[in-house]
Amino acid sequence: MTQVIARKEFIEMLRDGRVRWTGGIVLVLLAVAFLTGWTRHHELTRQHSAAQEATRKHWLTQGKKNPHSAAHYGIYAFKPKLPLAVLDTGTEPYTGVAVWLEAHKQNEFKYRPAQDATILARFGELTAAAVMQLLIPLLIIIMTFGAFAGEREQGTLRQLLSLGVPARRLALGKALGLLAGLGVYLVPAVLLGAGAILFASGTVESAASAPRAIWLALAYLLYFFTFAAIGLSVSAWARTPRLSLIALIGFWIVNCLVAPRAAVDLVKAVRPTPTAFDFAQNIAADLAGGDGHATPAARAKQLEARVLKQYGVSKLEDLPVSFAGISLQDGEEHGNAVFDRRYGELWDAFDSQNQMRNWIAIAAPLLAIRPVSMGMSGTDTAHHRDFATAAETYRRDLNRRMNDELRDHGKGKDFGHLVGDDFWSQVPDFHYIAPDASWAVRNHAVPFLLLLTSAVAAGILCYRTASRLRIE
């Protein structure tokens, strides 16, 4: 009997013009989003690898120079993209694409792609993720709002129940029919998406991101399930299809529109971040000794005394090494401590803003699926931070190598000490490997659990409302 109900529901859904239209549009949009996502991904990946090669080449062929001049010349680090970024560009348009790794200071990422776009960018990017997060729930609403309420209004619900069909069976049948109907639209979409990713990045890279893709798919299934269960419950509860539709669209609006933006301003008010001006002022003050450490002049004195003692000599001229190299490295280390603290605070503030926003996901599942989707696609703030940290570690190593060279071989010449291309090639290339899927999942454990919780809660709600089905 469940089968009969499911089949009826499925066929009705296929014949329903509203579902056909919405479903068709959603599919077309998904296809377009995949296609443009793929082209853009392809182009950006090409540019990134070309740029990474070029910056290395510039470094290797910079000619005869003092190591410290080379550190000032520095290199650029360009953030690579994971294959799944085809689906979800995430925060990429709003994080800079590159960072300059130079002597003395940790720089910020520059050039946010959204700055090179029109105001349309702020209406949202048409990515596969946006279609799945915003439009597929709408499709589900259109599929479900009349499931019970429609039969109730037409009076067929009374007939059905009078025939002795158990309400739970009816609900199960309808749910299965809905699932099949949704499958008609989602299965081609999933195949399309998998194809797009495979094409964008080749099989090896795609295979590496398979665990990420599986987690991603799981998260979206939970998200869709939540909407389907809520849709069925509201339809079972509402007296008329009109009321059911209005309630569901209301929920959709809160979920997709109101909650995310409201959360942004709320978390900003609760956990403010410094302005770029204050941030720079604080770092400058810390570097000048405002953080309780000695001032630069006093620090230089201490360093001098320490080095003289270490080498057992009484004058800098008697040192077997170049003091300039030691002093530069000391400056680097002082700076590094300051950068660690200030940038650490900033990233932590971003992180706690994001965590806070996660908890609001209890009321709006979009706030849970969005970070998970970005996290699995490698386009969230955590991945950005991971790359920034890797780049900064490389910068510090690079500077240390330059300063050590100056210290060990620059005796007597200091800034007149020149080295050539064979020395530059001793510095390893910057090579970044993105963290694996389990790291990304751990990062988003809270939204994942919230997705699961809301799916379970919506399932229970659906079961309970459907088993106490009112006829009128």
Add this chain to the structure above:
Amino acid sequence: MLRNIIRYDLKNLLAERSIQAVAALFALLLAYGLWNGIRWNEHRRTTIESVRKEQQQRLAALPGRIAQAPSQGLPAFLDPRMPSVAGGREATPYLILPPQPLSGLSVGQSDLYPFYLRASTQSASNILSADEIENPDNLLIGRFDLSFVLVYLFPLLILALSYNILSAEKEQGTLALTLSQPVSLGRLMLGKIASRAAVLLALAIGASAAAAAATGAPVLSVPFALWLAVLLVYAAFWFALAVFVNLLGKGSAVNAVLLSAVWVSLTMVVPSALHMLAGSLYPVPSRVEMIQAMREASREATAKGSTLMARYLEDHPELTPGGSSTVNAADAASRSLAVQEETERLMAPVLGRFDRQLEGQRAILQRLQYLSPAVLAQGAMNSLAGSGPERFEHFRTQTVGFLGRWRAHFARLVLAARMLTPADVERLPRFVYADEDPGAVVARVALSWLGIFIPSAVIVLLSWMRMSRTRIVSA
């Protein structure tokens, strides 16, 4: 008669619980948007204040430091008398884009572009790439400001109150009864729309006025009047759409589906599809390529080194030091000037490509924005709040001009091998932002307004033509 309908309908509306809830919700959303706008405005104001304070303190102390410098024996790169040190760091002013009176009403693009920059003798493209610090997640989602409430949520509330103005009466069977009175269908609908508009517009206008007043903007001003005009025509569009859909003679649920679909298309799908279209037709190259080109250019310029100096002086005869002093071509400071100029010359075509592509995208937007009243309304509100891309472009142009003057000022000192004196601090170039021509803003907003008005008028006309054919009883 019309007055009676409005009065009766208004009474009816105000007594209904669901309408009270919708109105209360709208008031709440507006208040939240208002509060966020006030906070944003305050944030900008205090930031600019502290930036100004830092500059003032630094510049006030500078003459004294310059006077003391000869006795301190500082290394050249720390000596504030050196033109390169003063022009690069010690004497540099901030270039400030002050908030406009209505800036609290629409954050727009202003969280994406810097509203203060620190001048220096560096290349302009380097200075302009400075960013304000912001959590990328927050930028991605966007702010809950008044314009968000008005562009996205206001239409939804309009549709929520009017998706069934006719269909409900038809379903209840009261429509035929009402129309048996001496009242036309057109007049009845007008009355119903007017009463709903009165409730929602009173709230929207009240919130806008409160926001303007709270951020210190004059309520009786041209920009605010235009703001209201945009608000009114945007509301008219959505009301007209609701009327038209009601006249199609379908049931309330169908109306709700249809209107939601139109809303989703116009506020979400069309804008992001246009964004994609503009990006595909005029792809802005990734800045990754620009960085690469910049490195190449500066390498090339550095390699040419001192040979550039002669050409530099040819290009700048006004900088050629007169009298007995000759330029020391080997002098690091003067050579770096020439190298920098050469780098910028080499970079100009690359940067031009970015500007041209972006220009192309804007041109497409100019033409295709008429497909979505939401895009038009948002654009107009951003323009009035001074948070649109045009004002930033305006600021950028002036910044580039000022930076050129700033660099030339110090180039003259460098080439003359002159050190700064305490009195020189007074004579440094100053930056004062000259705002956009108000006429240009009005023209832009007027075009957007027309872009919303014309389709609204067409829909009203179509509704009018449909009215006689509408069945007043359910089939």
